[in-house]
Amino acid sequence: MISPAKTQRQSITWQSHSGYFFILLLLGVIWFGTLDWRHLIPTDEGRYAQIAREMLATGDWVVIRYNGYQYFEKPPLHIWATAVIFQIFGLGEWQARLWSGLTSFVGILMVGFTAFKIAGFRGGYLASLMLASSPLWILAGHFNALDMGLAFFMNASLCCLILALLAPAKSKSEHYWMLACWAAMAAAVLSKGLIGIVLPGLVLIVYSLTSRDWQSWARMHWVSGVSLFLLITSPWFFLIAQRHPEFLHFFFIHEHLERFTSETHRRTAPWYFFIPLIILGFLPWLSQLYTIKNISLFRPNPNHRFQPLWLCIIWVITIFLFFSSSQSKLPGYIVPIFPALAIVTGIGFDHVLLRQNTINQPSKIWTYTVVFFIAIFAIGFIGIPAIQATGEVYEKESYQIYSYWAAVALTVGVLGSLLAFLKRQQILYSVTIFALTFTTLTLIAGLGHETVGRRLSGYDLAMQAKPLIPKDAPLYSLGLLDHTVPFYLEKNSVMVNFQDELAFGIAQEPERWIPTLEEWLQVWQNPTPQHAFAIMSHALWRELQSQNIPMAVIAQDELRVLVRKPLAEASQSTHQQGNP
Numbered sequence: 001m002i003s004p005a006k007t008q009r010q011s012i013t014w015q016s017h018s019g020y021f022f023i024l025l026l027l028g029v030i031w032f033g034t035l036d037w038r039h040l041i042p043t044d045e046g047r048y049a050q051i052a053r054e055m056l057a058t059g060d061w062v063v064i065r066y067n068g069y070q071y072f073e074k075p076p077l078h079i080w081a082t083a084v085i086f087q088i089f090g091l092g093e094w095q096a097r098l099w100s101g102l103t104s105f106v107g108i109l110m111v112g113f114t115a116f117k118i119a120g121f122r123g124g125y126l127a128s129l130m131l132a133s134s135p136l137w138i139l140a141g142h143f144n145a146l147d148m149g150l151a152f153f154m155n156a157s158l159c160c161l162i163l164a165l166l167a168p169a170k171s172k173s174e175h176y177w178m179l180a181c182w183a184a185m186a187a188a189v190l191s192k193g194l195i196g197i198v199l200p201g202l203v204l205i206v207y208s209l210t211s212r213d214w215q216s217w218a219r220m221h222w223v224s225g226v227s228l229f230l231l232i233t234s235p236w237f238f239l240i241a242q243r244h245p246e247f248l249h250f251f252f253i254h255e256h257l258e259r260f261t262s263e264t265h266r267r268t269a270p271w272y273f274f275i276p277l278i279i280l281g282f283l284p285w286l287s288q289l290y291t292i293k294n295i296s297l298f299r300p301n302p303n304h305r306f307q308p309l310w311l312c313i314i315w316v317i318t319i320f321l322f323f324s325s326s327q328s329k330l331p332g333y334i335v336p337i338f339p340a341l342a343i344v345t346g347i348g349f350d351h352v353l354l355r356q357n358t359i360n361q362p363s364k365i366w367t368y369t370v371v372f373f374i375a376i377f378a379i380g381f382i383g384i385p386a387i388q389a390t391g392e393v394y395e396k397e398s399y400q401i402y403s404y405w406a407a408v409a410l411t412v413g414v415l416g417s418l419l420a421f422l423k424r425q426q427i428l429y430s431v432t433i434f435a436l437t438f439t440t441l442t443l444i445a446g447l448g449h450e451t452v453g454r455r456l457s458g459y460d461l462a463m464q465a466k467p468l469i470p471k472d473a474p475l476y477s478l479g480l481l482d483h484t485v486p487f488y489l490e491k492n493s494v495m496v497n498f499q500d501e502l503a504f505g506i507a508q509e510p511e512r513w514i515p516t517l518e519e520w521l522q523v524w525q526n527p528t529p530q531h532a533f534a535i536m537s538h539a540l541w542r543e544l545q546s547q548n549i550p551m552a553v554i555a556q557d558e559l560r561v562l563v564r565k566p567l568a569e570a571s572q573s574t575h576q577q578g579n580p
Contacts, residue, residue, distance in 0.1 A: 405448025
């Protein structure tokens, strides 16, 4: 354990480090400037953009709808935020990702500030750099999904709890930070459900049991905190349950209990599913994890039992074990551990390497880092051809182009890590170069996915078809639920012979869909409405074409075909020409 003398904060102010603020400003430009470099891809990006567009179009801020159907799987905060952004800036890809970008970047600043309050400037600066260069945090921050909003508010609840418990007992500072903690948990619940309060509560229980720190419970400001939590969360739950009583069972039982305990959502994976993701997500700093052992019992104030870094370690372990034991696993679930991991690793790196001025150890670390990058570089050129060996022609072409992006990203990684190694005598400069290198590497690799993602997005198909589709003309989705094309068309689709995740909403309003292709054909061949359109797979299109179903292709790509119902005049003309 670090001696008390070495745990005192450095008498350094943020203002005396304008160069470091410039780095954060540069990071912000890169972070937000790359939000618009990709088209939206299925499923999450297109889905949540479309839901927000529908909310703005209908003006109903209580009932969430997707493709016109009730969609009660998730709470509304991400949708509210995105709809507001659409209202201010218009529809678009960077607008759809802005909430994830904002929350991820503010999360970096919050981690830096929290680590600064625990251990001083360098610890805070290193922690923020480590989070900003963690690949999974970067990717989640540039992806339109609910995971980053949840991760941010959970991280905010952890940081505010730490800041409250670091403040003098019964002080105004303690009270305000603790209220902020309760507000952050409420926002986490409105971001993705009960997990926003269940996990922080579970972490606090495990922390107290392992540290025997029971004083923290007495400082939670329970009355004002719970009141604030309910004030933030209750109104929406009350309004939605009042309008749709079936919501309560579906949301709390189906989407929480059954998701965790059963295979209902078909997202099963082995218990070790998250281990590779943690390795990938914190790859730049794996060699520094050993520093945690020296600060696990670190206390800024030896007179208090509170151990903020031990709380962070418990946070990481508890969340990992919780989701590993779940029957439903997705990569985004593990994102909330990285802020806590960055705090303890940043402070550990500061204490063990910087404050003890051990130059030889960083030399060894950077040497291993260069080897890491060279190995990744080699894997990139072994892995891409393996992917190209399978799949459709367009997939092979897409991944061939993406291999060039991967080569550029990995080259940047090798050169940046070598430069960081050469600057090893100036450790902070070396760490900064290395962190920005990994941030740049990850962004290049992510942006390069556009070579694959553009074809998945349906953007080109939608742009071809949009001028040809009247606003009041129905659009039918035959045997598929396309998650991106409706957003780009700014149009809902009527589901035909396919329910998928819209099954609950369809069950509530069965008149809004067409159960079979036979029934759809009757609607399609009816003279009214005059204009009608349908989107389907190539296989279904060929099948309908073989049955001489009247339809004219107006746009297509490698994944789908968009057709229109022939106009009555054209159909009559064709009939007359075929039957003289």
